[in-house]
Amino acid sequence: MLFAFTEDQAAITEAARGMLIESCTPADLRRLLANGEAIDKTRWQTIIDMGLLGICAPEDKGGLGLSLIDFVGIAEAAGYVALPEPLIEMAGVVVPLLASLDDKGWLARVLAGEIVAVGHPANPLVSEADGAAAFVLSSGDDLHLVERDAVTLTRVDSFDPFRRLFCADWAPSAATHVNGGWRQTAQRGAVLAAAQMLGLGQRCVDIAVAYAKDRHQFGKPIGCYQAVKHLLADAQVKIEFARPVVHAAAIELPLGSPAAKARVAHAKLAAAEAADLAARTAVQVHGAMGMTWEVDVHFFLKRALALKTAWGTPAMHMAQVIDRMTALPTGPEHTFAASFEHG
Amino acid sequence: MNLEYTPEQRAFRLEVRAWMETNVPKERLPSFDLTREGFEAHRDWERKLSDGRWGMVTWPEELGGRGLDLIRWLIFEEEYYRAEAPTRVNQNGIFLLGPTMMEFGTEEQKQRFLPSMAAGDVIWAQAWSEPGAGSDLAGVRSTCARDGDEYVLNGQKIWSSRAVFADWAFGLFREPGSERHKGMSLILFPLDAPGVTRRPIERMDGEKVFAEIFLDNVRVPVADRLGGEGEGWKVCMATAGFERGLLLRSPARYQQAAKRLIGLYERHRHELPASMAERVAQSWMDADAYALAIYAMCSRLAAGGTIGPESSTNKIFWSELDMALSQTALDILGPRAELAEGDPERWLDYYIFALAGPIYAGSNEIQRNIIAERMLGLPKG
Ligand SMILES: Cc1cc2nc3c(=O)[nH]c(=O)nc-3n(C[C@H](O)[C@H](O)[C@H](O)COP(=O)(O)OP(=O)(O)OC[C@H]3O[C@@H](n4cnc5c(N)ncnc54)[C@H](O)[C@@H]3O)c2cc1C
Numbered sequence: 122m123l124f125a126f127t128e129d130q131a132a133i134t135e136a137a138r139g140m141l142i143e144s145c146t147p148a149d150l151r152r153l154l155a156n157g158e159a160i161d162k163t164r165w166q167t168i169i170d171m172g173l174l175g176i177c178a179p180e181d182k183g184g185l186g187l188s189l190i191d192f193v194g195i196a197e198a199a200g201y202v203a204l205p206e207p208l209i210e211m212a213g214v215v216v217p218l219l220a221s222l223d224d225k226g227w228l229a230r231v232l233a234g235e236i237v238a239v240g241h242p243a244n245p246l247v248s249e250a251d252g253a254a255a256f257v258l259s260s261g262d263d264l265h266l267v268e269r270d271a272v273t274l275t276r277v278d279s280f281d282p283f284r285r286l287f288c289a290d291w292a293p294s295a296a297t298h299v300n301g302g303w304r305q306t307a308q309r310g311a312v313l314a315a316a317q318m319l320g321l322g323q324r325c326v327d328i329a330v331a332y333a334k335d336r337h338q339f340g341k342p343i344g345c346y347q348a349v350k351h352l353l354a355d356a357q358v359k360i361e362f363a364r365p366v367v368h369a370a371a372i373e374l375p376l377g378s379p380a381a382k383a384r385v386a387h388a389k390l391a392a393a394e395a396a397d398l399a400a401r402t403a404v405q406v407h408g409a410m411g412m413t414w415e416v417d418v419h420f421f422l423k424r425a426l427a428l429k430t431a432w433g434t435p436a437m438h439m440a441q442v443i444d445r446m447t448a449l450p451t452g453p454e455h456t457f458a459a460s461f462e463h464g
Numbered sequence: 465m466n467l468e469y470t471p472e473q474r475a476f477r478l479e480v481r482a483w484m485e486t487n488v489p490k491e492r493l494p495s496f497d498l499t500r501e502g503f504e505a506h507r508d509w510e511r512k513l514s515d516g517r518w519g520m521v522t523w524p525e526e527l528g529g530r531g532l533d534l535i536r537w538l539i540f541e542e543e544y545y546r547a548e549a550p551t552r553v554n555q556n557g558i559f560l561l562g563p564t565m566m567e568f569g570t571e572e573q574k575q576r577f578l579p580s581m582a583a584g585d586v587i588w589a590q591a592w593s594e595p596g597a598g599s600d601l602a603g604v605r606s607t608c609a610r611d612g613d614e615y616v617l618n619g620q621k622i623w624s625s626r627a628v629f630a631d632w633a634f635g636l637f638r639e640p641g642s643e644r645h646k647g648m649s650l651i652l653f654p655l656d657a658p659g660v661t662r663r664p665i666e667r668m669d670g671e672k673v674f675a676e677i678f679l680d681n682v683r684v685p686v687a688d689r690l691g692g693e694g695e696g697w698k699v700c701m702a703t704a705g706f707e708r709g710l711l712l713r714s715p716a717r718y719q720q721a722a723k724r725l726i727g728l729y730e731r732h733r734h735e736l737p738a739s740m741a742e743r744v745a746q747s748w749m750d751a752d753a754y755a756l757a758i759y760a761m762c763s764r765l766a767a768g769g770t771i772g773p774e775s776s777t778n779k780i781f782w783s784e785l786d787m788a789l790s791q792t793a794l795d796i797l798g799p800r801a802e803l804a805e806g807d808p809e810r811w812l813d814y815y816i817f818a819l820a821g822p823i824y825a826g827s828n829e830i831q832r833n834i835i836a837e838r839m840l841g842l843p844k845g
Contacts, residue, residue, distance in 0.1 A: 122469050122535050124756070125763040130465070190465050204654075320715035330840045345843050347829070350836030357835055362775045365756035366749075387749045401575050443741045446748050447730065452723040454477065455717035456755045459468040 124365070126194065133187075135288035138201075143458055144203035147417040153205060154282055159204045169234040170454065174212045180218050180226055189309060190203030190371040191211065198311045200320025200428075203282040203420045207236060207249045210458075213313045214306060215239055215446035218257060225266055227255055233462035240289055243432050250274050251375060252289040258291060261290045265297035281423035293374030308374050308385045315367045315392035320398035321425040322360045322392070323353075326353060328418055329403040349406055356399040363391035373458040386438035431434035467759075469539075476532075477539050478791055483516055484547035496553045496626065497671040502588075503629040506553035510584025514521055519557045519582035523566075528573065528582030534762035545716035555579040557588035559603060559711035561634050561690075564703040565652075568691040568776045577652070589627035589655065591677055592700065594620060599830050601636070601695065602644045606679060608651055609636035615651060617659075617682040617690070617693065623824075627675035628664045634676075636696055648696030654686040659683075686794075707825045708779035710762075715755035718785055722751040724809060725793050730797050740796060744823035747789040754782055771837040776831035783821030783828060790815035 126134070144164050153161060168174065176192050185191075196209045215237050219228040228448020229275060231237050238253035247256065251274065256267045273290040330353060333344030343349050370388035373381040401421035404411035411418055429435065493509065494502035513519050514528060522537045523529025532540075535613060552558065562581055580586045597603035606619020617637060632654050639647040639818070655662060659682035664672035691699035706712070729744045730734070757758060757778065765771070793801075793811040800806035822828040836842045 122473060122759070123466055123763050125767060126465060133805065236535065260602070311554055326840070334844060341809040342843050345845050347845060350842055350845075351829070351832040351839075353840055353842070355831035355837035357839060358780050359778045362750070362753045362781050365760045366753050368465065369467060372465055387752070390666040391749065393754060403797060439742055439745065441751060442745045444563065444572050446726060446745050447741075451719070451726055451748060452754070453545050455713075456542075456759070457467045457469075457753060461581075 123242050123416045124368070127283040130191055130194065133176070133191060134198065137171065137195045138198035140167060140171065141198050141202045141204060145204055147296045147420060150203065150205065150283070150420055159283070159285055164345050165234065167453040168206060169232075173209055174206060174214055174216065174234070178216045178232060182220060183232055184220075184235070188371075189312060189370065191373060193368060193371040196316035197320040197323075199454070200317030200424070201324045202285065203321065203324070203424045207252075208316060209313050210239070210249060211236065212312075215257070217309060218303075218306050221304055222257075222264065222266070223299045225299070227266065230254065234312040239306070239312065241303060241307060241432070245312070246286040247289045248284055248286050250289060251276070251285055256289065256291070258289065258293075260293040260304070262302065263293065264301055264303070264361065265291075265293050266299045267291050267297045271297070273374075278402035279423075279427060281427045283420075283424070284427050292454050305374060305377060307432050308382065310388045311385050311438070312367065312370045312374060314431050315370065315388040317362070318392040318425055318428050319360060319364055319367055320355065322363075322396035323423045324421045325396070325403035325418060325425075326356050326360070326397040326415075327404040328421075329353060332416075333384065333406055336408075343406070351401045352405060356395070358396035359391075359398050363388070366391045371456070376458050376462065378458055378461060379445050380449060380455075380461050384458055386433070388395050389397050389433060389438050390435055390442070393425075394430040397429065406444045421430040466529060472682060472826070473535065473539060475839040476480070477543060480543040482516065484543055484549060487512060487516065488547045488549045491533065493550045493802045495671060496551070496629070497667075497673045503553065503626075504652055505514055506550055507584050507587060509550045510554050510587075514583040515762050517524045519584070520562060523562070523578065523582060534765055535759070538610060538716070538759065538762060541714040542716040542719070543718040544715075545617055545714075548720070553817055554587050555712065555716075556590045556625065556630075556634075556782050557586070560590060560703050560707050561588050563706045563711065564590070564699060567702060568699050570598070572687070573690065585628065586632050587628040587630045589624045589633040589675075591621040591624045591627065591633040593623045596621050598623075601700070602648075604636050604638060604648070606635070606637050608649055609640050609687070610693075611683075614683045615649075615686060617651065617653060617679045617684060618700055619679050621677040621679070623665070623674045624677055625674050627655060627677055627825075628672050633677065634690065635679075637701055638696075639694065642694075644696040647694050648700075649693055650699045652686060652690060653679075653682060653684045657682050657684070657737050658737045665693045667816070669813070704826060708775040710758065710775070710778070713778075713782045715751065715758045715782075717753035718754055718782065718789065721786075721814070722748040725789055725796075728793055728809065729797055729812075736796060743792045743795075747792055749787065750781070750785040750788070754778075754785060757781070764772060765786055776826075776834040777839075779825055780822075780828050780835075783818075786818040786821050787815075790818045 128311045175184035176187050180186035180261050185223045192213050203456050211231055227237055228238040235254045236254045239249045240247045254269050256272055258265050258267055274287040277286045333349055335344050336343050344400050367388040370385045373384050407416055410416050493505045496503045496506040517530055519528055521530045521532045524531050594604050608615040608617055634652050637649055637651050659680040661678040663676045665674050667673045756761050794815055797807055
């Protein structure tokens with residue numbers, strides 16, 4: 122029992138986080154928007170060169186062979202900067218999925234920076250599809266690996282300007298069919314969405330704190346007033362108590378048991394609530410400025426809003442939690458999903 | 465990171481479980497806040513725990529403990545609450561004063577006070593608050609005037625939990641003439657010393673859960689000061705860190721309560737709207753989230769970390785969780801909730817005590833100030 126990151130885990134996260142925070146500033150996001158660019162190609166190349174896409178890929182396929190828990194801190198950092206590039210989806214969701222399928226060589230291509238977009242039944246629209254070279258799509262229980270030119274895409278605009286969503290039209294065939302199933306794809310997606318929401322929430326708090334120190338009313342910084350302090354403190358408390366759940370979910374997910382699934386659902390619910398509160402709080406602390414395009418809060422608020430329902434809605438996750446709560450024993454000796462494995 | 469117990473930890477759990485199954489009283493003990501008998505029944509339970517060397521498993525063996533790490537302490541607590549063992553009448557001693565003494569006490573003090581604390585022979589009360597000094601603890605006015613090898617204590621303390629029947633207290637006093645955070649000392653004194661008068665205060669339900677303590681020229685040896693002279697504030701803040709952050713409210717308490725809440729919900733499910741399941745689930749999730757946060761905190765402490773301002777986030781979280789949990793139970797009970805005999809599980813009592821959670825151990829408003837100023841770096845008011 123050790124519920125703390127090892128030095129190695131912390132070092133990998135720190136390297137990625139440092140790069141992301143330095144390069145992906147709100148000013149940079151605005152520059153991309155102004156130029157009509159979906160992603161920053163230089164940063165994507167850095168991500169490839171740092172080997173971040175292969176963290177969860179098997180070692181014999183050129184990856185580091187690490188687990189979701191080794192990647193979860195990077196997802197939090199990606200949320201913190203509202204990263205436009207699909208690092209989290211590729212490295213955390215697509216790579217492990219391809220590694221479990223007859224991938225027809227696509228895993229290697231993803232590690233080299235090509236994009237494979239995923240049309241999972243949990244998500245009504247396919248994201249990142251315009252840049253994709255191929256797709257993993259489902260037809261009933263079957264999975265299909267479909268090349269770009271066999272899919273017709275129709276763009277559906279998102280409130281989040283960096284989320285590029287599409288309806289995908291395609292026809293399944295024997296040639297596209299691959300053996301394998303979704304396995305834990307939706308759960309990995311949910312945990313990583315949760316991790317990103319932790320980062321998004323923290324960024325909202327940090328932006329609001331900076332503003333509260335700077336903005337003066339009644340002759341003092343507004344951050345002196347308790348009403349403002351307490352709003353921010355409450356948002357921070359929510360984040361603090363969502364984080365360990367997300368980490369536990371990342372560790373327990375591979376067990377695949379009902380307890381592990383409920384933990385994932387809990388993580389997603391808790392992180393969504395934290396991000397939601399933090400984003401609303403950040404708007405409130407900014408006053409009318411909070412409603413504007415000029416203040417950066419909206420980048421983080423929008424991503425949080427989008428991720429809240431990605432990879433399963435709160436209602437669906439709540440239902441999973443209730444199922445586990447009533448079907449399996451509860452109580453202090455059942456904190457961890459592994460407690461059910463050992464009887 | 466890994467979230468599996470070692471075989472040794474699992475064996476330890478079973479050892480605690482077996483002992484609890486044999487030893488936890490079958491009948492609920494009478495309240496320790498109503499009568500001397502109830503108090504002594506709880507002291508007997510402390511003695512029994514101590515005989516089994518379960519008083520405080522993290523303490524060194526020579527002080528009556530087992531020298532175990534914090535993860536095992538959590539396992540112990542889980543089994544303790546799982547067995548619905550009696551509330552610790554000596555919680556202020558073992559959870560607050562004990563760890564403070566380990567940090568600040570002299571060898572002589574540790575030998576003198578800790579084994580008797582672990583054994584339940586001396587039950588401790590905390591005497592910090594005063595009528596004029598609640599949230600603003602630096603406003604205490606009770607004094608400790610140095611007279612050779614003795615201090616002469618004068619003043620009035622209030623809200624001292626269990627002090628009606630307790631044996632000793634650890635009090636916060638100041639040198640006459642000193643101001644605010646300077647000149648304070650933490651002083652241990654027997655509650656039956658000449659010059660000490662206790663007056664019980666009834667809680668809204670009639671239980672005498674706390675006392676006022678009047679001190680009139682109470683003489684205590686200088687050797688019974690804990691920490692340096694004039695360093696009382698620093699010592700108290702360390703105690704408050706343990707209190708809010710970790711020891712006072714172990715997660716198992718809420719997880720067991722959540723389990724009982726789930727049981728209550730299931731028994732009444734047929735008469736409840738579906739939305740009630742979500743409220744129950746929220747409390748259960750929050751209890752687990754608190755447990756996970758504490759496991760993470762203990763892992764950090766084991767790696768040499770310290771408890772910082774996150775103790776304030778813990779305090780807010782457990783107190784709000786406790787309130788929501790018991791409110792949900794009352795809502796499930798519906799019109800039965802208000803009846804004195806309506807509910808064998810006594811959720812109303814639970815709720816009444818939960819109401820105090822956001823007040824004691826430093827009110828939640830004060831904790832929010834601490835989070836805002838020390839974690840987030842916002843300017844002082
Ligand atoms: C069940 C229970 C057990 C207790 N046990 C003990 C014990 O064993 N020993 C002991 O010494 N004390 C004990 N206390 C006392 C406890 O520590 C105090 O009640 C607490 O510190 C608050 O002080 P107060 O009651 O004087 O409230 P006040 O300080 O008068 O506060 C009243 C209200 O004003 C708010 N407030 C005060 N100052 C501020 C501020 N700066 N900013 C925002 N809001 C503020 C408070 O949050 C509260 O809501 C206990 C209290 C309870 C309820």
